[in-house]
Amino acid sequence: MEHLVNEQITSLNPKLAGSPKGENTVRLDKGELPYPPSTHVIKAIADAAATINRYPAVLGGSLRQSLANYSGAKPEQIIIGNGSDDLIELIVKVFVKPTEEVLLPIPTFFVYCHSTQVMGGNPVFVNRNEDWGLNVDSLLQKITPRTKVIFIANPNNPTANLISRDTILKVLNNVDCIVVVDECYYEICQETVADLVEQYPNLIILRSLSKSFGLAGIRVGYAIANETIIDYLYRAAQLFPVNKLAIVAAIFALEDIEYVCSNIDKIRQEKVKLTASLEQLGLLVYPSATNFLFIRTESLGIPSAKLVEALKTMNILVQDFGLKPGLDAYYFRTAVGTPSDNQQLLVGLKDAIAQF
Ligand SMILES: Cc1ncc(COP(=O)(O)O)c(C=O)c1O
Incomplete structure (x- = not known):
């Protein structure tokens, strides 16, 4: 059967279960x-469990409005995913054709590279400075007509450092491709460029409820971008990417800031x-x-x-x-x-x- 598997998948590493903890x-x-998670979240999940014979709401139901209230974006500027990992893959699926390039300042979060490879894209690495900051000039030198997406984790995983707003603006002002700023740790650092999505139609902000909200096990992430990008992402997304228990967990977690x-x-x-x-x-x-x-x-x-x-x-x-x-x-x-x-x-x- 191996000859039937897409070539880019055969070159990926097998996943290991890890030893029991x-x-x-x-x-x-x-x-x-x-x-x-907060006791309100645990109770909401227990209450919602009785209704899981029904499918979840399409587009995440009222969670989209809750996230809009929380983030200051409009509901139409928000897409919800099965963790931000899901949205990373969706972004690559929507914007990157096989052999096209995704620019990654390294070291960084491994899922960007993995999702690019899964979709047959070509990850292109750019080294960071010694203090893990972004060298915008080296980044720009690696841009080609085939570059479709740049992923910037801010703060970065694993190096834990923040990139300044000015640096991100310098990138945004010099490229045409999609720029993803992954703000997975936003609640901890309180730094964001989400307010720039109106001005930069190629900017996507990623957020997660895994870390600060303590919901890693139920999987909820979201992205903020202009309405056109969100519309295309939703067209390519699964109909029910986020399950019902995750939706209520997120709604109640957002109410218990x-x-x-x-x-x-x-x-x-x-x-x-x-x-x-x-x-x-x-x-x-x-x-x-x-x-x-x-x-x-x-x-x-x-x-x-x-x-x-x-x-x-x-x-x-x-x-x-x-x-x-x-x-x-x-x-x-x-x-x-x-x-x-x-x-x-x-x-x-x-x-x-x-x-x-
Ligand atoms: C920078 C960054 N983005 C995204 C994720 C994945 O988050 P999620 O649990 O929402 O898929 C992580 C997880 O460690 C991360 O460090």
Whole structure:
């Protein structure tokens, strides 16, 4: 059967299930919020469960209006997806033909590259500056008539840094292609260029309810862009990309912003403490506008893969970035967890460092 599979799919890596996670596992590898969703959200999901014999509302029902109220955009400027991952793939599907190019400042979020490859597009990497900032001139030099989309995660994953509004404007003022600014961590950093969608018809903002709203497991993301782009994205989208329970979860989460803010406050405080403690261990911690920290291990002379593996044997999960596109062998990322998670990480790291 293999000869029937599209060529660009055969070259992708198989997905691995990952080992089962026990209750005592410290889960800092996926950048998740360590707190459960608000009790209003949990109750709303339970109440809606009795109606799942019916399909969800097309276009997400009243969630679109809730997101409009929350973001300040018009409902017609919003599309809802099954996580922002879903919308990343949809954007590539709508704008990129096989062999056309998608520009990616690296290191960055791996799904941009993966979705481009799935659609037969051609990912083109541009290296970032040493401080992970965008080098707009190098970016512009890589633009060709075949460039259809640029993905800019702001703040970026895994490097956690913000790109200034001026830098994004410089990109927007010099290109014709679609510019996606992924604001997955908007609630944490409070920086946005969503107000520019009226002025720039090629700008798409991506947002997610996975991180700050604590809804990673139910999958809701949204995009803000001008009405024409949203209309085309919806034409290509599935009829029911977001399930009923996810729709009510998102509506109720958006009504409980106080809970979201209190969780973000806790994460901000823990981030400061965790950064200081990691630095005391001799690690380089980059400034973070997100709920995770990007860490360099070179000063200890220990490749990150070794530390990450040693932590895994202690049931502490963080994400290795050693030798990922745009990086050498000395980087890993950890989410900021609960005080107990962070304490366990620090104890584990101390042990692991002593082993080498
Ligand atoms: C920059 C960025 N965009 C998008 C996502 C995916 O978000 P979602 O859970 O909404 O698919 C992530 C997840 O880590 C991310 O870091």
